[in-house]
Structure formats: structure tokens, C-alpha cells
Amino acid sequence: MERRTATDPGPHPAPDPVPVPDRADVVIVGGGIIGASIAFHLAEAGVGGVLLLERDRPAAGSSGKPIGGVRAQFSDPLNIRIGLRSLEAWRAFGTRPGADIGLASVGYLFLLGDDTERALFEDSVAVQNALGVPSRIIGPAEAAALCPYLDPDGIVAAAHCPTDGYALPEAAVTGYLRAAVRRGAAVRTHCPVTAIDTRGGTLGAVRTPHGTVHTGTVICCAGAWSQEVGAMAGVRLPVTPLRRQIALTGPLDPPPPRIPFTLDHASTAYFHNDGADGLLLGMSDPRQEPGFARDFSREWLEPFREAVGRRAPALAGVPVRHGWAGLYETTPDNNALIGEAADVHRFLYATGFSGHGFLQAPAVGELIRDLYLGREPFLDAGPLAAGRFDGRTADAGEEGAGHDGTRPEAHII
Structure with a gap:
């Protein structure tokens, strides 16, 4: 199935107002x-x-x-179980409720830059495996085979789960x-x-x-x-609202290989396919102040390029055609x-x-x-x-x- 390329949803004009019912349960x-x-x-x-x-x-x-990740790779049983339950529903979405959401089970790949990060993820993978998540710790060479953009010398390991992915x-x-x-x-x-x-x-x-x-x-x-x-x-x-931004490369020549949803744990920089011939890039900008701003700014691309250059040097200079900004709804402990x-x-x-x-x-x-x-x-x-x-x-x-x-x-x- 051909995937749709991500686009800015853009503003929609308001239709004529429809009265609300007097009562609802x-x-x-x-x-x-x-x-x-x-x-x-x-x-x-x-x-x-x-x-x-x-x-x-x-x-x-x-x-x-434009694209939302789906996964069960979390560090605690509660969020793992919520992720697993949801993954089952996303896979069955074409039947219940009945719609094509462009689900791509390309996997998630967390990049680990030192032994402390590897130990943290080893503990999390053990919890995930006990609950039925088929995640595992892999070496740099195997990670680079999954995502050819990676420099295997830039990481000590990665955490991979093949059943994760993204949808629309x-x-x-x-x-x-x-x-x-x-x-x-x-x-x-x-x-x-x-x-x-x-x-x-x-x-x-x-x-x-x-x-x-x-x-x-x-x-x-x-x-x-x-x-x-x-x-x-x-x-x-x-x-608390917090602006998060993504950038879209548009068509690349040559087209990128099919890769997992790839994230660098230390910096939160991430990238994955966008349609058949482009990439989507993103990162949590540590300088971002809370607020409702949703304008796209290219300033965050500088720390993104610096971070991705340590893990996937070929992407440090990849061109950006356009981008989009949205809001995270954050809590003090980043849980729902x-x-x-x-x-x-x-x-x-x-x-x-x-x-x-x-x-x-x-x-x-x-x-x-x-x-x-x-x-x-x-x-x-x-x-x-x-x-x-x-x-x-x-x-x-x-x-x-x-x-x-x-x-x-x-x-x-």
C-alpha cells in the first residue's frame, strides 16, 4: 500500500454553526x-x-x-501494558472500527550512546519481555544494518522492537x-x-x-x-502546552531506504520515512519555553543537526523543504x-x-x-x-x- 506524504493540516474555515442539543448524557x-x-x-x-x-x-x-508513532517500549509496566493494548487495536483498525490508517510496522530503534544508557534500556527490555513485548538490545552493527544512515562507531548499542511503527x-x-x-x-x-x-x-x-x-x-x-x-x-x-516541531525533507535523490522509527535517547533527535521518498525529522528543543505558539521556526534544526551528526552523519546536512509545529500537553512527570x-x-x-x-x-x-x-x-x-x-x-x-x-x-x- 502506498503511504501518504505528511503535510501541514492547515487552517479550515468554520462552517455555519449547528445548534447543540439541549441535553446529552x-x-x-x-x-x-x-x-x-x-x-x-x-x-x-x-x-x-x-x-x-x-x-x-x-x-x-x-x-x-502528520505521523504518529505506536510502540510498547516503555520503562514501567503500566505504560507498557497500555502500549501493548493499543498496538493490538491499531493492527485491527481496518476491521474495528473500520478505516485505513496507513499503519507501518517498521519497528522502533532507540540509539544508546554509552554504557549507562545501555544498562537503563537493558532493565526496561527485561520488563517489556516479561509482558510479551519482543524488544531486545542489539549491537551497533545490527543497528546500522536496520538503519544504514547510522555510524556504528557512534553508539554502544540500540534497543529494537520490530512490532512498533507509525500511522496517520x-x-x-x-x-x-x-x-x-x-x-x-x-x-x-x-x-x-x-x-x-x-x-x-x-x-x-x-x-x-x-x-x-x-x-x-x-x-x-x-x-x-x-x-x-x-x-x-x-x-x-x-x-502545560509546549511547542514541538518537525521538519520534512520532501523527495530525496536517491530515495531513502526503509528504516525503523529511529531515536537518539540522549538528545531525543529522531527521524523516519515520510512517504516513499522523503524523511521526517524531529527533536525536543531543550530551549523551548512553554506556551501555545504553533509557528514553525528553523532555529531548532541547529541542535538537531549537531545531535544527529553524532549518530547519523549523513543526515546532518540533509535539506529541509518545510515543517510543522504542534503542541505537546505535558505534565510534571510526563505521564498521562x-x-x-x-x-x-x-x-x-x-x-x-x-x-x-x-x-x-x-x-x-x-x-x-x-x-x-x-x-x-x-x-x-x-x-x-x-x-x-x-x-x-x-x-x-x-x-x-x-x-x-x-x-x-x-x-x-
Whole structure:
């Protein structure tokens, strides 16, 4: 199957406003991949009166990035299990809910520059293997065989998992939402939430420029804007927006070989194929200040070229045709916020994924569905409750740990 080349999603003009219904059983705030997944999972479970509100268009925020990585290579059991569960769903997406998301299982390759990094990843791989992830530590020569751009003398080892890869987030959002609507959910775009009414810890209504929706349940999936949405209901969601940028080479001559999603652990510089004849480049710029800026700037390419030059010298001078900037929704420990507010009944949230929202979206949709319905979930997400930052946790077992005794740790990358 031919893959689509990544492009800037660009602005979309607002259509004529559509009035919101007077009442809904569940109001989902945010039409990115998390909100779309939750809408689908609720509607599939037979929940009626599901309404999703999006301030712009679906996937206009973080989910609009051209290509999203999918993996289970994490350092703690909780995130590994979420990644594994989601990978299963991404592979079956063509059947359920039924859409082509351009999934490419090219693998993930983490580059390790010294013995300390290798020891860290050896521990993580042991945990991953125990949970069924086929990751392993490989030597420099094998890593260079997988990714010919690498200089094997520039690393001591690499961590590789062949079942990881990437897909097209916007196609996934569209697939989830179309399936949700087929099952009875409603979607309103260009419809921002302006206020949330509560009284005595109980939700009453969600207000928008196109009408007021009376509801007893709100699910916040507003990504980088979640803190302000939570504040409308008196709920603290410690989410900070941070600009992240990617660059696109356009067609290269000769075309690049097919390579894994390749990341340098020390610098976070990464690169992978973009379509059949280009590359996508990215890195977390340590100089980036928090904020909502989404303009593309080439300044971060200087530290990227310096970092990639130590691992893949042939890419240090690769031309950049254009690029795109989006927002990460970061939390203090770079782990997601998933749960129900302690002080506002039926205010649920799934946000703060710190760059991992796309890869975790299918499993998160399941978790929020089960939380809403009171079902036993496939894992205890209690350690991801927002209360962990103010000394309160959800009812998640001993001192906020999961039922398997695990706690979320800072992500590797």
C-alpha cells in the first residue's frame, strides 16, 4: 500500500454553526484522537446521548501531526501494558472500527550512546519481555544494518522492537468519529466550550456559543487546553502546552531506504520515512519555553543537526523543504492524567499524554468507557489520577499503586 506524504493540516474555515442539543448524557470536550477514541468506545458499548464538542475541527490540535508513532517500549509496566493494548487495536483498525490508517510496522530503534544508557534500556527490555513485548538490545552493527544512515562507531548499542511503527493520526481520528456517529454519537465542530456549570460538586451543563447542553457527565480530552477546561469546573489538571516541531525533507535523490522509527535517547533527535521518498525529522528543543505558539521556526534544526551528526552523519546536512509545529500537553512527570475528579462527580479526564496520546488512544478509550460504565478495566489506571500531584489519588490500591504494584515512571522518551 502506498503511504501518504505528511503535510501541514492547515487552517479550515468554520462552517455555519449547528445548534447543540439541549441535553446529552455525556459531553466529550475535544475532538482529537483521545476524544474520538472515547466517543467510539462509548457508542460501541451502547451508551446513548454521547456528544463530542470540538472548538475547531477534528484533529486540529496535537492529533493533527502528520505521523504518529505506536510502540510498547516503555520503562514501567503500566505504560507498557497500555502500549501493548493499543498496538493490538491499531493492527485491527481496518476491521474495528473500520478505516485505513496507513499503519507501518517498521519497528522502533532507540540509539544508546554509552554504557549507562545501555544498562537503563537493558532493565526496561527485561520488563517489556516479561509482558510479551519482543524488544531486545542489539549491537551497533545490527543497528546500522536496520538503519544504514547510522555510524556504528557512534553508539554502544540500540534497543529494537520490530512490532512498533507509525500511522496517520488524522485518518485514525476520522475513522473513530465516523464509526461513533454511525453508532449514534453526535459531533459538533467549531463549537468551543465557554463555561461548565456545577453546583455542590455535581455537573449541570456545558455552555457554548451555539447553545447550552444540560448533562451529568463531562469528559475532558482537550489536550494542551485541558487546564482551562478543568478550571471551568473547578478541577485542577496540571497540563502545560509546549511547542514541538518537525521538519520534512520532501523527495530525496536517491530515495531513502526503509528504516525503523529511529531515536537518539540522549538528545531525543529522531527521524523516519515520510512517504516513499522523503524523511521526517524531529527533536525536543531543550530551549523551548512553554506556551501555545504553533509557528514553525528553523532555529531548532541547529541542535538537531549537531545531535544527529553524532549518530547519523549523513543526515546532518540533509535539506529541509518545510515543517510543522504542534503542541505537546505535558505534565510534571510526563505521564498521562486519566481518571475522575475527586470533587466534581462525573467529571472525567484523559489528557496530559506528553507526546504519547496517539499511541495510547485505543487503550485510553477502553479505560474511560469502563470508568464511565463502572466496569472492571483491563488495568488499574489509578496511578494516573490527577490527584497524584496534590497528594490525592483515585481508589487504586495501596498508596495509589496499581493492582500489580506498579507506578508510572518518567517516560524514556
